[in-house]
Amino acid sequence: MDERLKPETAVGVPALGRELGAVARRRARSRLVSSLRANGLASFGVLVLLLVCLSAIFADVLAPHNPRVGDLMDSKLPPAFLPGGDPRFILGTDELGRDILSRVIHGSRISLLVGFTAVALAGFIGVVLGLVSGFYGGRIDDVIMRIADIQLAVPFILLAIAVLAVLGPGIQNLILTLGVAGWVTYGRVVRGQVISLREKEFIEAAHCIGVPNLVIMFRHILPNTLAAVIVVGSFAVASTILAEAALSFLGLGVPPDIPTWGGMVAAGRDQILTGQWWVYTFPGLAIMLTVLAINALGDWLRDYLDPRLKI
């Protein structure tokens, strides 16, 4: 018998496969990093997002003052770099004498918490319903897609306003509302992908060897839709942070004693004509920069993962 055909030598094949897999993964990773580096806007986005995450995690250490308590003696101080400013309050104080910088730092917590958890919830609901809808088709598909149509017929913010008006403000209610209201985009995108995937040969092959439907859906189809889900999700984080800010601005989001960027802008609204622009400008800029960073990252992710995706 030829030496090369002995069974023992075949053992090398999985090892070789592992080796090649590791090489491919390393290459993919370095390609990801170099693509990110080549995109100036996306690199900027990563930096800003990192900064916001760090300030959310270490808010208690970073914030120079208590964000909820102020001294009325320090009320309405302009930023430190302006005439009349106090070096203790770099970005000035609001009418209750609370430090704007500390409140902006703490506000990042709510924005990120609500943004990411609501998107995760929406993504979970949307992916499952989209998978089921696309995979089984027929009446289930009809029902799920009609529900999606109905939900789309109510403008997103309006639906959130109506639900929160009934449930009342609160972080949990906010996450739940934005999460349930936001599933439709994922559902539609995943469904579309599943419909084209389920006709592919590898799925047919899986059916033929008796793989159960659930396993086909979650192990063979789901991974192939993830690129689209990640891209949809990245833009959804941006729009959810905007929605949270808008709802907090309207007083429907988070209770007013918790510092949020939207709530801070709302509180500063009365100062438009009295000239204390710093009260609403800095939290407003914080929302803008964060959302900008996430949108820039989303653009890059779409071009990197699936340039043909129309989102």
Place this chain on the structure above:
Amino acid sequence: MGVYIIRRLLQTIPVLLGVTALVYFILFQTGDPTFLMVSTDASREEVERIRRELGFDQPWYIQYLQFLGRAVRGDFGVSLRQGQPVFDLILERYPATLELTFAAMFIALALALPLGVISATRRNSAVDNLAMAFALVGQSTPVFFLGIMLLFVFGGLLGWFPIGGRGRGEPIDELRHLVLPAITLGTFSVARNARLVRSTLLEVLGQDYVRTARAKGLTERVVIWHHALKNALIPVVTVVGLEFGTLLGGAVITETVFAWPGVGSLVIKAIGQKDFPVVVGTVTILSASFVLINLVVDLLYGYLDPRVRYR
């Protein structure tokens, strides 16, 4: 075409039914509204009598059908706080919201189209980069923050425009009141559509028939405005219908910033006062307008693109 119109009309019926059911379900969660309507010292018998009279003792599906029967006739009940029929309250303020929404839509299209075309035809030039940077920032700015900044700069500092309200009587005065809110509401849509026009036009410019048109020796202007843009606009028209949803939702926020006397500021005030019939009525009417506007856009779409009718 006739069949298409009828089919499309029939499709809106279940959506409208679903929307009212959704809104009614949300309202049902608020519990028995009888207690909001009787005085606190009413006897138990009196409360029971009013509950039976108003039908609140019936199961929810009966109540929903009754609600539906009344809603079709434009009867959304009576405002708990103002004592006026909800429908009259909404009707009184509805034109203001439509005016704001259409003005924003006009700005969105009037700016997005040229911006997108210039960007696509001078791809990667300084103009393109500038326009796309503007679009990215525009998509990342919260509506309420933009409104407040515009109010601060153009209303407060420069005094060019009034700081709120709708103005009355003279057309010039009304226009001056409309400028800032319309820009505030329209900016997000300008940004989104400019990017959409750019990307679809770029795609079309790579098509064979564009090369043929150029090879025939047509001027670049004719190629772009006559041959390419017509086809690039098809996806844009679809989005215009959906854009109204974003705008109607955004109008609620813009109206509160500018004290614009539309249904948006009405619903926010009603939420503060727990005036639920007004909330339900407003959400239903705004959603129904959105569905109907979409219907009109879809019918126009079928007219513009004959392929749609045969699907």
